[in-house]
Amino acid sequence: MYELAITPQGHLLVREEPSEASDPKLPKGLLDAYRESPAGGMLRSASEDAEAVLPPSFEFARSIARLYLTALCRVAPAEVGATVPELPPPAGDLDRAVLQAPPMTGLEYLTPAALSDWWRELDTLVRGEIERHPGGAHGYLRERNPQWRFVGRVTFHLAENKRNPDYPFAFLATFANGLTPQGKVRHEPLGQALQQYAGEQNRAAMLNLLLPVSRAAESSELVRRLVDSGEIYRPLAWSPREAYAFLRAIPLFESNGLIVRVPDWWSAQKPPRPRVSVKVDSKNATGIGVDAMLQFSVGVSLDGEALGPDEIAQLLESSGGLVPLKGKWVEVDREKLQEALKHWKEVERDVRYEGISFFEGMRLLSGANIVKEDGGEHPAADREWSGLTAGPGLDAILEGLRSPDAQREPAPPGLKAELRPYQRAGYGWLRFATRLGLGACLADDMGLGKTIQVIALLLDLKRDGRNKASLLVVPASLIANWKSELAKFAPSLSFAVAHPSETGATDEEIASAADSLDLVVTTYGMLVRQDWMKRHNWRLAILDEAQAIKNSGTKQTRAAKELTADGRIAMTGTPVENRLSDLWSLFDFLNPGLLGTAKQFGSFVKRLQSAPTPSFEPLRNLVRPYILRRLKTDKRVISDLPDKTEVKAYCGLSKHQAALYQHAVDDLARQLEGTDGIQRRGIVLAQLMRLKQICNHPAQVAGTGDYAADRSGKFRRLAEIAEEIASRQEKVLVFTQFREIADPLAEFLATLFGRSGLVLHGGTSVKKRKEFVDQFQREDGPPFFVLSLKAGGTGLNLTAAAHVVHFDRWWNPAIENQATDRAFRIGQKKNVLVHKFICRGTVEERIDEMIARKSRVADEAIGGSDSGEVLLTEMDNDTLLQFVKLDLHQASDG
Structure with a gap:
């Protein structure tokens, strides 16, 4: 399709x-x-x-x-x-x-x-x-x-005639007979058309003029009567009931090409009418939260102004149609108004003592009647003649959720960073929502700092002194990123990592000491295996890369939803409203019950889709308060975003990779014995290249062509990042220094994006390079471009990319930056996010640390030579083997 x-x-x-x-x-x-x-x-x-x-x-x-x-x-x-x-x-x-x-x-x-x-x-x-x-x-x-069709210029006019209380309206049909000197349409009574078009020679023009009237008469009893009686050709005085019948038929008239002009107080889409006003608010003054019970009061109002008992009685005793009230004509259907009033009075009576839940109130206000047991909605008349509003207390809550900029908070003590204005707003919004016990989804674009906003919230919670830990669940590949961010921005937060890659405390020790910590970090895989996490009562349950629970039937999704916490946060850069099943699963974690059961939600969606005029506005109104999403492209929100942001994408090793890596290190140790000079240097360079290839994928070393994603930690991390990029319809450049892995990478990315991409290496002709660039730069062009670092490092203008991935490291910052600048250069109009892949516990991580420290040796050898491997060839055997050894705990990708 x-x-x-x-x-x-x-x-x-x-x-x-x-x-x-x-x-x-x-x-x-x-x-x-x-x-x-x-x-x-x-x-x-x-x-x-x-x-x-x-x-x-x-x-x-x-x-x-x-x-x-x-x-x-x-x-x-x-x-x-x-x-x-x-x-x-x-x-x-x-x-x-x-x-x-x-x-x-x-x-x-x-x-x-x-x-x-x-x-x-x-x-x-x-x-x-x-x-x-x-x-x-x-x-x-x-x-x-x-x-x-818009044939003819016939206009139906309805005006007030205040001099005649019994017939307070006047009707006239006109036709456009040319233009005035001022360029305005000249309207004349339709009766004059009979004289102007008299004669056989003007018969066609007359039929053309009256065609819309004839069409309208086929489906309107009112117009048919006016035509048959000839009254359509002269002015008429009408009663309120006749005027009301005319006003109700306006859409039919306009669909047949007639122009309709009526008093300003009438709008075909939103006619002034009294409504049963239902106000939802808190039951008491103690405050509102997810556990609070709400109440609502029922009355009748007009344009937001409450009507008194006598005015309500006047409406219910009227014959309907147009009724004068408070100095204006209003539309009244006495039976429907009475039916709606009866319905809401019955609801008010049923919940008078216990009230309704917060989520029931939210569904009422949004018009999303999801959990009706019989699968139906309350009568259409109830919705048409009712108006639901939030009372002062509840309205303040909803306004706070919908207006994150109003929640901007100064950074909490202990945060070693300056929050940008939109990050302060995000932190304040998370603080506001979670203190109410509401689940909140932080859905900012990748690179906008979701992590630091959540860290600010954790520091704020620390001020409460409640001695209650929060739980953070992440993909294993993000453990190192979180450890680094926590140490950098919030050194005062105490945390432990419950994962085999971390040495130190055991799971049992972490469990027993959990509430002496501020945070426990674990993975989705560990969450399934560690029952104590589901039994523990957490301050916050936070899911990073929350798209991991989009499939409601998986073990990790069920485990996440079994967590007990005072508040819940989902962090995701993937659009959450674009797939309804994903949306339901996410909200079943965030705010269980808000969207009903999966079956109830499915029935509700079908009702929305099958409506005469399909509209997802009720669902959008229901979930919107709990989702905060800012886009990199929105300069109104993010005016100070840097043009280029670099992040480290830490990757683990699969078991097969770890075994190969350890074997290569052992092999290096054996070969180094008794060798020196050029021979030793050749051995070191060859084995370093082999270690790099193993970090990429075992198939690159073996030459088997079997590039299964589950055999490489980097392929799995690339899948996580590419999924989000694809969901945002953004584009990415992927750089590698190895020509042989370029095609396997492109094949893998094609499965993630659902479309093929481009590959450029040293064998690509100049003509093809130009064609590839032109294709990639098109808005509907390929979503990814895999380039060998040397071939793609210069001479290309690829500003359509919002992301750059360095799949394997050249170990020379100057060369990597040169490649990055294929996207980040003159003509770029978007922020570029640079992902530098690093395998933990391997030589890749240690080289990166050396570069980051900017040591004298690194500056001279790494930054100043064509190849960082030269530095390693000068190390003595013990230092070299210590440098390249495998830290199995850190490298684990479990």
């Missing part, structure tokens, strides 16, 4: 996805239209293919095109050759559309600004086609699809 994706630049692209039997097929020609241009595809879906059933992402794009064509029909000039005015994007409608969008790839990049760009591209395309069309705007719309 095909789906529409939104790129990081906010553009629409067609992507091919695995097919499901239930997915609707795209109409013939629509795919070609989208490939030619997104605007062309959107236009076709709303015109030639207007009645086709489309996948949700295509349906959403069509809804924007329908909105545009509706606006066009209201302003399209009748005269052939007349200029069609530019249509400015409707800000309010597009803001709402962002919330209504279905889950789709790149949803995090959907903003009102992006939709405005779609709108402008549609406007440019359509106005250009109208200019070239011989029939003008009307002819163009008729040809595109009869449903969008």
Whole structure:
């Protein structure tokens, strides 16, 4: 099947996805239209293919095109050759559309600004086609699809007639008879058209003018009566009931090409009407949290103003339709209003004493009725004539969750870093949510500092003096990163690592001393094996790379959800709202029960998708307060982000790699005995190269071609990073100094991105290099580029990449930086995140430490020579063997 994706630049692209039997097929020609241009595809879906059933992402794009064509029909000039005015994007409608969008790839990049760009591209395309069309705007719309015809200039007017209390409304039908000298449309009573078009020669023009009226009469009893009686050609005085029937039929009139003008107080989308007002708030003044019970009160209001008993009685005793109230006309359906009031009064009575849970209140306020036992919703009338709002206490909580910038907190004592403004906001938001007992998902882009925001929170909790540890669960590959960050930014935090790679305390010792620590760090694999972690009561349960629990049926997901904690945090750079099953599993950890059971959630999603006008706004409103996501591309939020950020990606060794590495070290020790000079130097260089290859993948040493990912810690770490990059639709450069591993890396990355990429090495011709660069730089071009370090280190401009991976290290910072600058150079408009892969417990880690220390020897030998291996050849045997030895505990990838 095909789906529409939104790129990081906010553009629409067609992507091919695995097919499901239930997915609707795209109409013939629509795919070609989208490939030619997104605007062309959107236009076709709303015109030639207007009645086709489309996948949700295509349906959403069509809804924007329908909105545009509706606006066009209201302003399209009748005269052939007349200029069609530019249509400015409707800000309010597009803001709402962002919330209504279905889950789709790149949803995090959907903003009102992006939709405005779609709108402008549609406007440019359509106005250009109208200019070239011989029939003008009307002819163009008729040809595109009869449903969008805008034939004639008939306008129905409804106005107030305050001098006649029995018939307080006036109706008049007019037609446009040319333009005034000022360029305004000249309206004349429709009756005059009978005189103007009198005679056989004008019969066609008369039929053309009255065609929209005739069409409307086919489906409207009101218009049919006006036409049959001839009353449509003269002014009429109407009662409130007649005016109400007219107002209710406005969408039908407009769909048939009629223009409708009514008093300002009436809006076809949001007519003023009294509503049953339901206010949800705390039961007492002790505060609100996830464990608090809520109550709600029921009344009737108009435009947010409460109505008194006499006014409510007046409404319920009226005949309905339009009723004068508080100096204005309001829409009233007495039966529906009474039905809604009865429903909410019954709910109020049922929960009068116990109240409702926090999550039940959240579902009510968002309109997401997920856990209804019979699988149904309460009657449509209840929703249509009801308005739910949060009381003052609850509203303050929700506003705090939805406005992280308002939660900016100064950095806590003990933090050895200066937080950027958005990081202070993130830390404050986490503090606010977790102190309420609410689960919070920190979903910032990779490289924005999720780790330091959580470390700041842990330091803040330390001030409480509660002697209660938090638990941090990470992939094994991130243990070293967390240890480094904790030591660097929060040396006052006491922590232990529960993992075989760490020497020191045993698991039993950590378990018994857990609450004398601030933090216990473990892995998803250990969480499954260590029951005491699930039995322990933690201050916070924090999941890093929380996409690890997206599959609800896995052992590690079940183990994470069994944790007991006062608060829960999920850290992920992967968009969490784009896959509904992933979203449910994540929230089943964060806020269990908020989205109901998996079965209830599935039924709820089906109801949203099968609605006459599908909208995911209720679900979006329900989960949005618990997700904080900032994008590197959003300069409004992150104006001071550095152009280049370097991070160390620590990797373990698989058991097979560790065995090979140890064998190579032993072999080196044997070969060094009794050798010296050039022969010794050759042995050292050869064995160092072998150690590097083993760190990459055992198959590179063996030459077997079996590059299975589970046999290499680096391949597994690359998969973790690439998954997030792919989910963000970003691009990556992967550098290696070994030509023989370039193709296996590209094959592996293709499985992760679902698309093939590019490979460049010394054998690539100059012509091909230019072609590859052009392909990669395109917005819809290949998502990754594997380059050998020497071939790709100079002469290339690859600014489309947001990430650079140094898969194996050259051990020369100057050469690595030169390669990095293929992405980070003039023309780059995005932050570049540089991942430097390092195998723990190996010579790679020790060389990196030497470079980081900037010792005199490293500066001279590593930074100043073509190859850092030269330094190692000068070491004596004992020093060299100590330098390259395997630290099995550190290298473990379990």
